[in-house]
Amino acid sequence: MTDAHPTPARSHERPPVYVIGGGPGGLAAAASLKAHGVRAVVLEKSDRVGASWRAHYDRLHLHTTRRLSALPGLPIPRRFGRWVSRDDVVRYLEKYAEFHDLEVVTGVEVTRVERTADGTGWHLRATGGRELTSNAVVVATGYNHTPRLPDWPGRAEFTGRLLHASEYRNPVPYAGQDVLVVGVGNTGAEIAVDLTEGGAARVRLAVRTAPHIVRRSTLGWPAQLTGILCRRLPVSLVDRLAEPLGKLSVPDLSAHGLPRPDTGLYSRVRDGSIPVQDVGLIDAVQRGKVEPVGAVASFDGDTVVLADGTRLTPDTVIAATGYRQGLENLVGHLDGALDPATGRPRTPHPLPGLYFQGYTNPISGMFREMARDADRIGRAVAKHV
Numbered sequence: 137m138t139d140a141h142p143t144p145a146r147s148h149e150r151p152p153v154y155v156i157g158g159g160p161g162g163l164a165a166a167a168s169l170k171a172h173g174v175r176a177v178v179l180e181k182s183d184r185v186g187a188s189w190r191a192h193y194d195r196l197h198l199h200t201t202r203r204l205s206a207l208p209g210l211p212i213p214r215r216f217g218r219w220v221s222r223d224d225v226v227r228y229l230e231k232y233a234e235f236h237d238l239e240v241v242t243g244v245e246v247t248r249v250e251r252t253a254d255g256t257g258w259h260l261r262a263t264g265g266r267e268l269t270s271n272a273v274v275v276a277t278g279y280n281h282t283p284r285l286p287d288w289p290g291r292a293e294f295t296g297r298l299l300h301a302s303e304y305r306n307p308v309p310y311a312g313q314d315v316l317v318v319g320v321g322n323t324g325a326e327i328a329v330d331l332t333e334g335g336a337a338r339v340r341l342a343v344r345t346a347p348h349i350v351r352r353s354t355l356g357w358p359a360q361l362t363g364i365l366c367r368r369l370p371v372s373l374v375d376r377l378a379e380p381l382g383k384l385s386v387p388d389l390s391a392h393g394l395p396r397p398d399t400g401l402y403s404r405v406r407d408g409s410i411p412v413q414d415v416g417l418i419d420a421v422q423r424g425k426v427e428p429v430g431a432v433a434s435f436d437g438d439t440v441v442l443a444d445g446t447r448l449t450p451d452t453v454i455a456a457t458g459y460r461q462g463l464e465n466l467v468g469h470l471d472g473a474l475d476p477a478t479g480r481p482r483t484p485h486p487l488p489g490l491y492f493q494g495y496t497n498p499i500s501g502m503f504r505e506m507a508r509d510a511d512r513i514g515r516a517v518a519k520h521v
């Protein structure tokens with residue numbers, strides 16, 4: 137790994153393809169480019185690869201299997217187990233960059249991608265006044281780039297502690313506290329369980345829309361494999377198949393405040409909401425350790441007001457309310473690059489020489505899809521340059 141200064145191409149050399157972001161998506165793209173004979177330089181804003189994974193909470197494990205999460209050209213070691221821990225994901229990403237001998241330049245944040253004046257290539261502006269030019273660029277800055285904190289009325293005046301889930305590491309600081317976790321995606325569900333196991337006095341979980349909950353694995357069969365098999369089936373068919381299976385495998389938690397969802401599982405995925413993989417939520421809700429409550433409507437001094445009018449006074453509110461892709465400053469000015477409604481790339485390859493990696497959230501697992509997309513990017517860029 138190199139530091140801070142990308143080596144410019146000598147005048148007779150073709151400039152490298154720049155990959156923005158040294159997470160799994162960017163590293164996989166760079167490895168694939170290399171495999172297709174294209175020199176790639178990864179520009180990473182932090183000081184090491186895998187920055188997002190280094191910052192995740194302590195108990196996190198991949199909920200996709202080791203085998204189905206490997207990036208191109210390097211399996212995840214068997215000793216990391218079936219559900220790979222956060223630290224082992226980081227180890228794997230470090231090893232991945234080393235194994236493929238990737239050129240990674242750390243400490244460089246790309247701030248803007250522009251067309252070159254002659255319209256044939258791309259011009260990158262980066263921190264430290266760096267200016268780089270290339271025929272092709274791969275943007276891989278992460279689906280979970282910028283924490284999203286809803287603009288609840290009264291939020292700024294809340295006198296309790298409010299943090300985004302991206303700041304949560306472990307339950308230690310919350311021992312003995314009354315905590316409200318907002319949002320029941322995979323992150324909110326797992327943090328709620330972590331808090332109960334780590335000594336929080338009371339844990340409530342604010343639920344706006346009842347989630348689909350699936351077992352991470354049933355009789356050894358991982359939910360991810362079902363996701364892969366269902367991926368190309370019609371949405372309505374998967375919705376119909378999932379309903380009775382859901383009822384068989386997940387108990388009805390309505391009496392505990394968590395009703396079954398009223399829209400189909402795959403319809404929800406299409407709307408951007410991945411099912412919650414159970415890593416203890418069902419048990420915690422059944423035992424009353426995690427108490428589902430209504431959605432948060434507003435804040436009032438030390439009080440959180442729920443949509444049904446209930447008023448709570450937790451010590452801490454942890455908002456597991458997702459992320460934005462934060463691509464506006466980087467590429468938002470490029471005509472046709474982003475979908476204005478979602479802020480995500482219109483397609484993975486919206487303009488000649490501009491590629492996006494990792495901006496979908498598929499039911500089949502992002503690592504798996506990024507591995508497959510990396511190969512497509514490698515082939516397309518090799519043809520382009």
Ligand SMILES: Cc1cc2nc3c(=O)[nH]c(=O)nc-3n(C[C@H](O)[C@H](O)[C@H](O)COP(=O)(O)OP(=O)(O)OC[C@H]3O[C@@H](n4cnc5c(N)ncnc54)[C@H](O)[C@@H]3O)c2cc1C
Pocket residue numbers: 156157158159160161162163179180181182185186187188189192196197198199200205244245246247276277278279280281323466493494501502503504
């Ligand atoms: C809590 C959590 C659990 C997940 N679990 C799974 C799972 O089990 N299985 C699965 O398949 N997927 C999972 N995902 C989804 C996805 O696989 C990960 O988010 C994955 O890290 C995405 O990889 P990425 O490279 O696209 O983005 P990131 O890992 O976020 O990497 C982006 C990189 O770009 C850098 N960067 C950002 N902006 C710039 C810039 N302007 N210039 C230079 N560098 C920049 C960042 O520092 C970072 O290193 C999970 C996501 C989260 C949040």
